[in-house]
Amino acid sequence: NLPIIYVVTPTFARPHQRAELTRLSQTLLLVPSLHWILVEDSAERTAAVAELLAQSDLPYTHLNVQTPLAMKLKDSDPNWLKPRGVEQRNEALRWLREHRSPGDRGVVYFADDDNTYSVKIFQEMRYTQKVSVWPVGLVGGLRYEAPLVDNGKVIGFHTAWKTHRPFPIDMAGFAVSLSLLLTHPNARFDPDAERGFLESSLLGQLVTLRELEPRADNCTKVWVWHTRTEKPKLKQEDMLEKQGRGSNP
Ligand code: UDP
Ligand code: MN
Secondary structure, eight states: OOOEEEEEEEEOOOTTHHHHHHHHHHHHTTSSSEEEEEEESSSSOOHHHHHHHHTSOSOEEEEEOOOOGGGSOOTTSOTTSSOOSHHHHHHHHHHHHHHOOTTSOEEEEEOOTTSEEOHHHHHHHSSOSSEEEOOEEEETTEEEEEEEEETTEEEEEEOOSSTTOSSOOOGGGEEEEHHHHHHSTTOOOOTTOOTTOHHHHHHTTTOOGGGOEEOHHHHTOOOEEOOOOOOOOOHHHHHHHHTTOOOOO
């Protein structure tokens, strides 16, 4: 009866989606007492994702909510123009509040589908009183961003980008106890948050800096990386399609 780790993953259809979700799901298989909440950015839950989940051997919940068109990135937009996965993470919070009660022990982690996770980071987060934090590799224009720890307490942050952020912590760098989310029923990510302030928009409603619980050897280890996947090049598909022999989607 370990506390359950609820892993919340926004995801959207694209050529490499199955590759991302395969890698992530097989990492999550290495973690005991874990429940995957996969939230599609789509009008309907897709058969492709439903099938992947059904075959994953993981306990899971399959949700969907479409990002409003005005907030959605166009293919030509740089990826930082608009926040990504916000409505989906909030939908998972809504589901947890509806389906879990204060007596349930657990922790919630927002795990994007393209990052790289060591199994160690899941061990670190399982026993979280309020909010636990740790370094994230390859983010913020640095080798890593990390909380600075003194005497077991977070006293600041190693960061270079928008250092005035209240919580300069990437989505992959913290986990929140389920009970804290249930006792703050209105806490959620702000879809209108300024770029870089999405994490702060949630955490500011839940904790103070002094309450953060440092993990990963007092935040000296990097056990999760903000990797990003190169867009696959599918130029030849157009040509084959014109010839009537495009790859089966
Ligand atoms: N995402 C989404 N809809 C989108 C774009 C992204 O649901 O239109 C998801 C994506 O699959 C990922 C998360 O939101 O799990 C964060 O997106 P991304 O990895 O592109 O953000 P970044 O790496 O730039 O922080
Ligand atoms: Mn990403």
